[in-house]
Amino acid sequence: MLAVRPHGETSAIVEVLTAEQGRHAGLVRGARSRSMRPILQPGNQITVNWRARLSEHLGMFQIEADDLTAGMVMEDRTALAGLNSACAIAVMGLPEREAHPRVHQGFQLLLGAFDNPDIWPALYVRWEAGLLSDLGYGLDMSACAVTGVTEDLTHISPRTGRAVCREEAAPYAPKLLELPPFMAGSGKIEAGDIARGLALTGYFLERRVLWPIDKQLPEARGRLMAELEQVGRL
CATH class of the missing domain: 1.20.1440.120 (Recombination protein O, C-terminal domain)
Structure with a gap:
């Protein structure tokens, strides 16, 4: 993961670096919750599932932790x-x-x-x-x-x-x-x-x-x- 930018009260725009899609951004709901904050740290290795109605949209990420290197x-x-x-x-x-x-x-x-x-x-x-x-x-x-x-x-x-x-x-x-x-x-x-x-x-x-x-x-x-x-x- 590369960056996390707050979006609204509870969400964030997360940027990741992937092998096949390069630098990619997506919205993560509940990103500022206590359970998600340790995962959404730059440097952590995560699995993301991106979904959007159209390819040019920002879309949303579903995230799972793989390796929490940042800690x-x-x-x-x-x-x-x-x-x-x-x-x-x-x-x-x-x-x-x-x-x-x-x-x-x-x-x-x-x-x-x-x-x-x-x-x-x-x-x-x-x-x-x-x-x-x-x-x-x-x-x-x-x-x-x-x-x-x-x-x-x-x-x-x-x-x-x-x-x-x-x-x-x-x-x-x-x-x-x-x-x-x-x-x-x-x-x-x-x-x-x-x-x-x-x-x-x-x-x-x-x-x-x-x-x-x-x-x-x-x-x-x-x-x-x-x-x-x-x-x-x-």
Whole structure:
């Protein structure tokens, strides 16, 4: 589940991320009841049955709980910030009712990693990069855009999204975006790599996905970066 928005006195509009229908919204009656509140938390894995008179209608969800992941994540302030940021990015960036099974699969992997602070920040960065790729704005980290070499790729062109090797990047480094080695599939995660990865994916999320629809990166993502910095994992 991605988001819950109150609707009237007792109901809510719930947004979920599904493998086959993508981001999908529906009305849940009684959503604010004591029994439903623990289930309707972002990050929980649920089964939904959607019904509507016409396909273009909002429709209604019938919900059953599968895995209440959110309860465990809430005990870790930093992991909760990561969950909230991923949910917000998915809500803002994914078109409604358009299937993106790889984004869905990556989101599930991320949920399963939130209990391991040594792993999930890098997975989060990779998930954002995967979302960009699935939307048609993938970063090309396969080879240097200038020479074609596949090793020592250190930067990304902000114009093309293609990798540049260290030698070719050197004269233009201030104008390029740094590419942390873990995103290119090599090297361990060093200090500052998560910050560089988030700066990279954030740049393209803003300019390729959000700005064209008059949106900016959500506040939840800024809170994630602040939390990661505070615990020394940025």
